[in-house]
Amino acid sequence: xxxxxxxxxxxxxxxxxxxxxxxxxxxxxxxxxxxxxxxxxxxxxxxxxxxxxxxxxxxxxxxxxxxxxxxxxxxxxxxxxxxxxxxxxxxxxxxxxxxxxxxxxxxxxxxxxxxxxxxxxxxxxxxxxxxxxxxxxxxxxxxxxxxxxxxxxxxxxxxxxxxxxxxxxxxxxxxxxxxxxxxxxxxxxxxxxxxxxxxxxxxxxxxxxxxxxxxxxxxxxxxxxxxxxxxxxxxxxxxxxxxxxxxxxxxxxxxxxxxxxxxxxxxxxxxxxxxxxxxxxxxxxxxxxxxxxxxxxxxxxxxxxxxxxxxxxxxxxxxxxxxxxxxxxxxxxxxxxxxxxxxxxxxxxxxxxxxxxxxxxxxxxxxxxxxxxxxxxxxxxxxxxxxxxxxxxxxxxxxxxxxxxxxxxxxxxxxxxxxxxxxxxxxx
Amino acid sequence: xxxxxxxxxxxxxxxxxxxxxxxxxxxxxxxxxxxxxxxxxxxxxxxxxxxxxxxxxxxxxxxxxxxxxxxxxxxxxxxxxxxxxxxxxxxxxxxxxxxxxxxxxxxxxxxxxxxxxxxxxxxxxxxxxxxxxxxxxxxxxxxxxxxxxxxxxxxxxxxxxxxxxxxxxxxxxxxxxxxxxxxxxxxxxxxxxxxxxxxxxxxxxxxxxxxxxxxxxxxxxxxxxxxxxxxxxxxxxxxxxxxxxxxxxxxxxxxxxxxxxxxxxxxxxxxxxxxxxxxxxxxxxxxxxxxxxxxxxxxxxxxxxxxxxxxxxxxxxxxxxxxxxxxxxxxxxxxxxxxxxxxxxxxxxxxxxx
Amino acid sequence: xxxxxxxxxxxxxxxxxxxxxxxxxxxxxxxxxxxxxxxxxxxxxxxxxxxxxxxxxxxxxxxxxxxxxxxxxxxx
Numbered sequence: 001x002x003x004x005x006x007x008x009x010x011x012x013x014x015x016x017x018x019x020x021x022x023x024x025x026x027x028x029x030x031x032x033x034x035x036x037x038x039x040x041x042x043x044x045x046x047x048x049x050x051x052x053x054x055x056x057x058x059x060x061x062x063x064x065x066x067x068x069x070x071x072x073x074x075x076x077x078x079x080x081x082x083x084x085x086x087x088x089x090x091x092x093x094x095x096x097x098x099x100x101x102x103x104x105x106x107x108x109x110x111x112x113x114x115x116x117x118x119x120x121x122x123x124x125x126x127x128x129x130x131x132x133x134x135x136x137x138x139x140x141x142x143x144x145x146x147x148x149x150x151x152x153x154x155x156x157x158x159x160x161x162x163x164x165x166x167x168x169x170x171x172x173x174x175x176x177x178x179x180x181x182x183x184x185x186x187x188x189x190x191x192x193x194x195x196x197x198x199x200x201x202x203x204x205x206x207x208x209x210x211x212x213x214x215x216x217x218x219x220x221x222x223x224x225x226x227x228x229x230x231x232x233x234x235x236x237x238x239x240x241x242x243x244x245x246x247x248x249x250x251x252x253x254x255x256x257x258x259x260x261x262x263x264x265x266x267x268x269x270x271x272x273x274x275x276x277x278x279x280x281x282x283x284x285x286x287x288x289x290x291x292x293x294x295x296x297x298x299x300x301x302x303x304x305x306x307x308x309x310x311x312x313x314x315x316x317x318x319x320x321x322x323x324x325x326x327x328x329x330x331x332x333x334x335x336x337x338x339x340x341x342x343x344x345x346x347x348x349x350x351x352x353x354x355x356x357x358x359x360x361x362x363x364x365x366x367x368x369x370x371x372x373x374x375x376x377x378x379x380x381x382x383x384x385x386x387x388x389x390x391x392x393x394x395x396x397x398x399x400x401x402x403x404x405x406x407x408x409x410x411x412x413x414x415x416x417x418x419x420x421x422x423x424x425x426x427x428x
Numbered sequence: 429x430x431x432x433x434x435x436x437x438x439x440x441x442x443x444x445x446x447x448x449x450x451x452x453x454x455x456x457x458x459x460x461x462x463x464x465x466x467x468x469x470x471x472x473x474x475x476x477x478x479x480x481x482x483x484x485x486x487x488x489x490x491x492x493x494x495x496x497x498x499x500x501x502x503x504x505x506x507x508x509x510x511x512x513x514x515x516x517x518x519x520x521x522x523x524x525x526x527x528x529x530x531x532x533x534x535x536x537x538x539x540x541x542x543x544x545x546x547x548x549x550x551x552x553x554x555x556x557x558x559x560x561x562x563x564x565x566x567x568x569x570x571x572x573x574x575x576x577x578x579x580x581x582x583x584x585x586x587x588x589x590x591x592x593x594x595x596x597x598x599x600x601x602x603x604x605x606x607x608x609x610x611x612x613x614x615x616x617x618x619x620x621x622x623x624x625x626x627x628x629x630x631x632x633x634x635x636x637x638x639x640x641x642x643x644x645x646x647x648x649x650x651x652x653x654x655x656x657x658x659x660x661x662x663x664x665x666x667x668x669x670x671x672x673x674x675x676x677x678x679x680x681x682x683x684x685x686x687x688x689x690x691x692x693x694x695x696x697x698x699x700x701x702x703x704x705x706x707x708x709x710x711x712x713x714x715x716x717x718x719x720x721x722x723x724x725x726x727x728x729x730x731x732x733x734x735x736x737x738x739x740x741x742x743x744x745x746x747x748x749x750x751x752x753x754x755x756x757x758x759x760x761x762x763x764x765x766x767x768x769x770x771x772x773x774x775x776x777x778x779x780x781x782x
Numbered sequence: 783x784x785x786x787x788x789x790x791x792x793x794x795x796x797x798x799x800x801x802x803x804x805x806x807x808x809x810x811x812x813x814x815x816x817x818x819x820x821x822x823x824x825x826x827x828x829x830x831x832x833x834x835x836x837x838x839x840x841x842x843x844x845x846x847x848x849x850x851x852x853x854x855x856x857x858x
Contacts, residue, residue, distance in 0.1 A: 146714075195625045207712040207819060244676060244709075258614035270622050283711070283818035285799055306625045308617050315710050315751060316800045316818060323802070336621040338613055341634065342677075344754030347603035348558035354806045355636040361624050362634040363617040366606040369677055369754060391676035391709045391751070407677055408606075419613025424633055427594040427601035642785045644810035645793040647850045654847075661783060662821070696829075715820040721836065722823030728833065728840045738844070748783075755807075762786030770790055776847045777787055778840070781798035782818050 002180040003230035004093040006072070006173030010100045013050050013132045019164075021171050026100060028134065028164065036159050037136055042152040044141045049381045051103075051118050051133040056378040058122075059135055061113030061386055062412045063104040064239055065128055065252040066157050068097040068165035071234065078165060079235035081216030083158045090231035095168040101131050101252050102164060104157040105382040106138040113390060114245020114412030115374070115404070122374040125414040127421065128252075135381050136160060150209060154240050158251075179264055181228050181275055184302065191272040195305040198274050199229070199259050200295050200324055201237075204249070204312040205280040209242040212249075212312075214278060220287075224279040224294040226302070229260045232276065243313040244391040246368045246414040247340050253413070258420050259308050259338070274302055279324065281317040288320055296327035306334040311417045314342055314368070318353040329358040340365035340415035341425055345407065351425075365415035366423040368392070369407050376402030430477035432587045435507045436465040437500070437514040437530045439523045443483040451522075453485030455496055457503040464572060468513060471580040476587060480507040486522035489529075497533055504530075505538060511587055512538075516545025516575045517552060519567040528556025535559055541586040543599075545575050553600065561586070562600045595631070648776050657742035657774040659765060661750030661758070662723040662782035663708030664692065664716065673749055675709025681748035681761040683768075686741075691727040692720035710751030711782050723780055742774050750781060784809040795846040795857075797821060797839060805854055811846040812856045813839060 011024040019029045030048040037046040051057045069078050074092025077084025103116070116128045123129035136156060140149045181187060188196065203212035205220035212219045214227075214237050227236060238251045260276070267273040279295045282288055299307055307328055311321045318339070325335050337359055341351035347367050387398040392409030399405070408414040415423065440446060440453040442463040461469050462481040469478045482503045489496050504512055512534045514527035524546050531542035536559060545565035546553045553562055563582060565575035582597045594601045609616060616633070623630040648654050665673060671682045686692075693700030696718040704720035706713045721727045729741045746765045750758065769777065785808045788794045796809035799821055804812045815821030822836045846857045 197621065197625075209712060258612055259617065262614040262618040266618055266622065271625070283799065284816075285801055285814065288800070306621050308614075308621055310617075316803060319800050319802045334621065334624045336617045336624065338617050339634075341604055342754060343604040344756050345677075346558060346756075347605055349754035349756035350637050351604060351634060352637070354803050355638075357636055359636050360632055361620050361630060362632045362636070363613050363620060364633045365613055367604050370606050388672075389675055394674045394677070394679055395672045409676060416613070419615070419617050422608045422610070422612050423606055424609040424613065424616070425604045425606045426633065427635075428603055428605040641808040641854070642789050642810070644851045644853070645788050645791050648793060648847045651844055651848060656847075659783070659787070712819040715823065715825050718825065719823060719832075722820040722825075722832075725822045725836050725840050728837050731837075732840070732844075758783050759786050762783035765783075766787040766790045766792065769787070769792060774792060777792055777794040778843050778847075779784055779787070779794050779796050780815070780821055781796065781800075781804070782821055 001091045001228040001230050002178065003090055003233060005177045005179065005233060006093060006095045007098045007175045008095055008168045008171050009174045010097050010132065013100055013134060015048065015050065019167055021167050026097065026167065033160055036163055037138060037156040040152045040156060042141055042144055042148055043138050043156060045139045047137050049135045049137060051135060051381060053118060053130055053132065055118040057118040057381060058115065058377040059103065059105055059133065059381040060115040060384065061105065061108045061382055061390065062116050062245065063113050063153055063242065064157050065101040065103045065250045066161035067101055067252050067255050068161045068168065069235065069255065070095050070165040070169050072169055078162055079158050079238060082213060082238065083155065083162055086215065089234035089236060090228050094234055095171065095173060097165060097168050099131050101128065101133055102157055102161040103133040103135045104138065104153050105135050106153060107140065107383070108386045108390065113242055115410050116412050117374055117377065120375050121372060122411055125372065125408050125411045127413050137382060150240065158238065179230050181230065181273065187272065187274055188303065191268055194270065194272040196274050196303055197263060197271040198299055198302055198304040198307045199263060199276045200299065200307050200309040201276050201278045202309065202311050202317070202320060202324065203237065203278060203280050204241050204243050204317065206283050211240040213238050213240055219280045220282055222280060224277055224291055224298060226298060227276045227278055229264065229276050232257055232260060244368065244409045245412040246392065246409045247313055247365065247417050249312050249418060250413065253416060253418055253420055258418055259310055274304060281313065281320045288323060292320065292323035292327050295324050296331055299328050299333050300331045304333050308336050308338065310338040310419070314340065315353050322354045322356045322359060325359045326356050336361040336363060338363045338417050338419050340417050341367040342369055343367045345369050345371050363419060364425050365417055365419065365421060366425045368409040368415045371405060372408050374404040374406065430475055432476045432510045433479045433507060434476055435504045435509040435512050436468065436478050436481045437512060437527065438463055438481060438483055439526065440483065440485040451485045451487035453483065454488055455482060455484035455500050455503065457482045467572065467576045468580065471576050472583065479509065484526065486526055489526040490522045493529060497529060500530060501533055501537055504534060509540065511540055511583060512542040513579070513583065514542065514544040516565045516579065517550060518565060518569060518571070519547035519550050521551050524550035524552030528552035528560050531560035532556045543579055543583050543586065545579050557600045558603045561602070563598060564600060651738050652736055653739045654775045655740040655742055655773055656729065656738055656776045656778060657769055658724050658726065658745040659777055659779045660724050660747050662716065662780055663706045663749040664704055664720045664724045664747050665707050667703040667705050669707045673707045675707060675749065676751045678749040678753045681746055681765065683744050683746055685744055686726060687743045689726065690730045692724055694718045694720050708749045708751050708782060723782060742772065793847050795843045797843055801856055810851055810854050812854065813842045813846055814856065814858060815839065
């Protein structure tokens with residue numbers, strides 16, 4: 001499967017009466033976007049706000065971020081099985097609007113939506129302070145049940161991202177990258193001398209507010225399976241989940257999965273990148289056992305020499321991570337795990353809920369309990385009512401002068417477990 | 429004149445005053461090198477000079493920690509040092525406590541580095557390791573000759589303001605600290621995997637911890653005479669979460685009176701006396717909010733109490749949120765809860781987790 | 783938490799879904815639960831059946847408390 005990914009750099013987003021892309025400026029008509037959001041009658045109201053890098057702006061509660069993309073001269077559309085009709089994606093050509101994102105914002109569903117600051121110390125912790133965010137601030141109909149609210153907002157974000165992405169259909173990209181993974185036997189034959197490497201991609205699937213979708217299928221019901229890496233760049237996997245903001249993989253993270261990018265960067269040089277094994281993180285022990293049995297079986301079946309395993313969330317998913325690692329290592333396949341830490345505010349506590357000595361190669365996205373003080377901002381997109389109760393917040397997090405003291409757990413993407421960020425932690 | 433000034437903290441024994449009979453010696457300072465300071469002074473070279481020694485008896489220090497620590501700090505401060513060495517304490521418990529307290533306080537209050545040495549089982553190690561630089565040393569003064577160079581290496585680096593690392597520089601991990609690495613995590617993972625595949629040396633970013641276990645308590649002989657308490661990390665609280673227990677990284681636990689409560693009703697119960705819910709942010713709260721017995725089985729235990737199967741259900745249950753809560757905090761809450769349970773005559777505990 | 787309480791000599795039975803974590807953190811008497819969001823319940827059952835299920839798990843827990851163990855034991 002071969003995908004050409006055309007990157008269109010967006011330097012500015014302007015709200016106006018027309019929607020188009022001219023010379024790196026994305027013009028959007030907010031009325032059009034609002035009507036796309038309000039197609040779903042579960043949403044009472046919506047308005048659109050732009051947050052630019054460097055603005056003294058705070059956005060919260062942030063639910064999901066989506067990079068606008070569209071398929072070009074290919075069959076199928078982005079986010080197949082969800083907002084475009086079911087079709088296998090990952091080949092042909094895709095255009096992506098780089099440097100911007102659709103961000104869904106609004107009253108919290110659960111406990112775990114996040115904060116994004118566009119400047120100041122908080123901005124350094126989140127990748128989303130570096131892109132222009134087109135914020136959809138939504139208000140649900142009164143009395144809407146949480147599952148339904150979560151779904152309504154998720155779909156609204158995807159519809160808008162699809163709409164905005166399509167504005168890039170006829171634009172000449174600034175850069176085109178080509179990614180290719182061949183069918184198994186051909187791929188093995190292409191670089192027979194290089195170690196065969198796979199990627200075990202753990203998806204958070206713990207139920208309401210903690211779900212991930214694969215081609216529209218709720219991943220908690222899947223048995224681990226194999227994807228071509230390029231399918232993920234076309235939106236085969238998307239986030240429907242509200243685990244702690246710091247280590248939730250937003251749809252933006254899935255589309256731009258850094259492990260896939262880095263393995264492609266070494267593909268044909270140091271390794272032979274064979275493909276992606278997706279698996280879930282469930283709430284039943286038998287499911288955890290089954291899923292980790294299958295990831296190790298598939299890794300063996302593909303003849304892999306090594307895998308990178310990434311996690312989403314923390315706590316009992318640490319067990320899924322360790323089970324995957326252990327069972328794969330026991331098949332003499334080398335592993336590197338990517339996780340983050342909950343070592344306490346002073347960093348002196350134990351970082352993971354589960355551990356095993358076979359997990360001897362670990363990359364960390366940092367300690368999510370580290371406390372940060374976020375100075376007051378000039379502008380607020382969304383609402384501050386929830387700062388004390390979101391994960392990472394505590395009684396008194398929000399002070400009268402607008403300063404917020406929280407664990408970085410509350411910052412969207414801060415300790416990402418796909419290895420999206422530069423942050424790490426070490427013994428000191 | 430040396431570039432760096434160092435102060436050395438030692439106890440009465442190493443100061444040559446006496447053993448246990450002089451352990452009540454009050455703190456004093458002298459502007460000279462005493463005892464093991466000689467070895468350090470020599471090992472550290474001409475750039476570094478021990479300009480003063482502060483001495484305190486081990487018993488006096490431990491019995492008067494609150495007043496003596498500021499006194500000792502003031503004596504240390506008077507020499508305007510660049511770094512403080514304490515001990516090494518080897519396996520001496522009270523000396524270890526003193527060395528740990530002094531090094532931790534120097535780092536915290538004087539904002540200069542401080543290094544001590546302890547044997548791995550010294551009780552001061554666990555208590556002060558999160559702040560103090562503690563170099564593992566042997567269990568007695570007979571190993572002084574090995575301890576000095578090990579500590580000197582770290583001391584020299586700290587004096588020159590060079591970055592230090594527990595693995596490279598041989599000290600006990602103090603705490604985990606976030607930092608910005610040169611490459612993003614995915615690149616680091618891919619690089620690490622290539623090294624591992626090529627059988628080259630690589631360094632994990634998080635060495636796996638070892639968990640220590642405790643011996644099982646003896647079994648209950650007669651349930652019908654047993655008072656049982658319920659504890660949960662599933663965040664069950666009276667509706668409204670009166671203690672504001674956090675949804676994640678809980679900073680406290682709750683203690684709730686269930687005297688006269690037969691069931692932990694949630695929204696599934698139309699006319700309950702009292703309602704309960706979960707404060708936990710790590711799992712789908714819907715099921716617990718409908719019926720909190722699903723997390724904490726008060727209804728069933730009340731039945732068993734009535735039928736005489738168990739002696740008594742303790743009148744309080746304890747609840748905290750396990751989600752993102754550090755092991756150290758969980759330990760702290762559990763220790764406090766255990767103390768109360770014993771005082772209340774509880775004989776067995778059912779602990780539920782989500 | 784289990785260990786801190788057990789240290790004092792009071793026997794603790796840990797009812798939890800993720801048995802491997804319980805084993806890793808050092809619980810000595812472990813009873814497997816139903817699922818993370820409802821360890822002692824199953825919303826798909828009728829009220830009566832669900833309570834029976836809960837009774838069964840608590841019975842197991844009491845059995846664990848009255849059984850002498852010399853190492854970590856899972857009461858399935």
